[in-house]
Amino acid sequence: MLLAVAFGWFLSISVRMIYPALLPHLRDAYGLTLTTAGLLLTVLWIAYAGGQLPGGILADWAGERLLLIASSLLAATMLTLVVVANSAVVLFVATALFGLGTALYGVSRFTILDEIYPDQLGTATGVTMAAGDLGNAVMPPLAGFVAVTVAWQYGFGFAVPLFVLAAVGLWATLPSRERTGTPLSEHLVLDDVVPTLSRPIVLRQTVLLVLWGVIMQAFIGFYPTYLIDEKGLAVQVATVLFGLFFALGILIKPVAGRAYDSIGVRAPLLAIMGTTSLALGALPFGGEVWVFVVLTVLASSMLGFETIVISDLTRRLPDGTQGTNLGALRTVYIALGALSPVVFGAIADRGYFDEAFLAIAVLAGVVVLVVFASIEY
Template sequence: MRTIKRYAKETTDDLWAGGRGWILLAVGAGWALSIGVRFVYPALVPYFQDDFGIGLTTTGLLLTLLWGAYAIGHVPGGFLGDRIGEGTVVVLSTLISAGTVLVVATAINVWMLFAGTIVFGLATALYGPTRFTIFTDIYPNRAGSAIGLTMAAGNLGNTVFPVAAAVIASYTTWRYGIGSFSPLFLGVAVGLWMAVPNRTSGGGSAVDELSSDTLARIRSGITRESIPIVVAIQVTASFVIQGFSSFYPTYLTVTKGFSPAVAATLFGLFFAVGAVIQPFSGTMLDRLGARPTLVLYFGGCVAGLWLLPFVDGLVPLVAATVLISSWNGCGVVTQTYIADSLPDDMQGTGLGTLKAGWMVVGATSPLLIGTLADYGSFDHGFLLLASVGTVGLLLSITRL
């Protein structure tokens, strides 16, 4: 116990040393908003259906476009991080997000809803790869711990923001539910501008120009060591989480017979448990390495997904939700591993390019799950997610 306490104190002291704790807090707050507001969308699905007259297939398309735009935006996000500086990019991302949230909140038709959602996905994508490279730059020996804490902050946002938006929507309108996040984005942008240096990496960049030589350099960088295997694992993890998170509250209501309030609470539980898991995942990664950490957390997620269609009642579903929440420990491992393995002068571009690839594949999941749900095959959709997750788990065991 004393050893654990001493290690925790050493980690805390190191994370806060030299004023770096303020960077950790600011980036964590920005990530909580960036990802948390994206997960507000599943909580507002019934309101979108009522207000715009759309079904689950169209809702699935909306969420697919949100995640697809978020995926594609990682390429310019990583490139801009290397080119103009990581701090500049996270501030820019947060400011644009503040504006696009207002566009969504004032949408007068389904086309405006879709357009605002796509631009919001692109804006938040700028934040994605840059937050990883900031921490691998400023925490050479504690990157896993810092990233785990930041991802836990994101899960706190995922836990609180969808419930808050749903409560506001129930008493007023969904437009206030999502529009209320705009001033929060503006406040965090100020905090990021004050705390994060314009650039955390060295001044040199391997990607000043997108020439054929540069593209060859990027291709060489992203295929080194075990990166392709870790990317393949992350593809399966991305497919699982985007399908699961997009429709879990609706699945619990339609298939399991829970009220929207109970479904939202279980959805929040998924992220609340994740907020606890992620710091432990980062610490485990720093101490034990990638393979045992990834197998433990991905294995728990896959087990929960296989159980989900076959259990009923609150207590069994709470247990299944907690197991599935083990997924939250996976991204700490895969993305930290990739960021650490990439060449220093192209971390942002390399990670952004790879994230775009695996998230484009993952973004197909909501449309597929929504279509299956419209045809009365919700359970089959979640069994499909379990099957894809099993492939990732087997890769973790046999190839990493």
């Protein structure tokens, strides 16, 4: 069951990470500026965010198994639309639909792990999210290679049959759960959501996730483009460094999950975001490939942040509406974080690419201060 859920997440997140890797090809194919390229990424992540709450509601009502399978099949269908897009408008619409399709996976993977591994949720979440980083390490460089050697459309298209395979694996392994006896309309009443989100600890951690989302989306959205356009690195080198960033998450996320299970929230988050701030602040001053390798390694520490905070939040949410509440939380922090690529791209378009990275380095420092001042353990 863990392997099936992990493989589905492997695809759901890593194919979204193909977008930044293929952004130079998309810019050439459709004449996109850095601002409109950033808007494409924002559309992808806003659509993904918008599907979190409906996905959580449906998970509470119909069960996680159905939602995870439906997500994989919808993703395969919508990715096909991305491949056959013949204009920028179609590309944007298909991208939004793909984001909505993958959104159904977002909440259900957390809540089903809480059911299967209630005593080791942090570790199970870390393993699953590490599988996503394995995909992020492998799929963008592979897509970049395919795009260079064949065509950019095939850099997306090769993932379509893999999504179908994931749906089959989930259907074969996950236990079915009968729908609740209540009609869907009752699950649409969100009376429990506002009180839950208003709890001080939940509110503080949601703010942390919003700040992390802004940093993360800006970085992953433009890191390959920055290395190519500003630092003069070859496309292959830039995509390999991008893959290395996520490859390190294979180690970082399980370690972060185990750290949460063992020592709590505060100390791991301080270490993670302190290192991230230093790495991002040094990035504009790098010039050699080996320097970018080191900075990529240090910046990858940010990948452990969500594992810790989401694990802690999931345990604090009430049973019965856990999926709905988690969906609402994810809608908030993913949607707000998704605004950063278009802003980041607009700043870069005006010749301030380095300053944009320095700005998110400062924001990472702000997260350190917030954690230090507001998280107790």
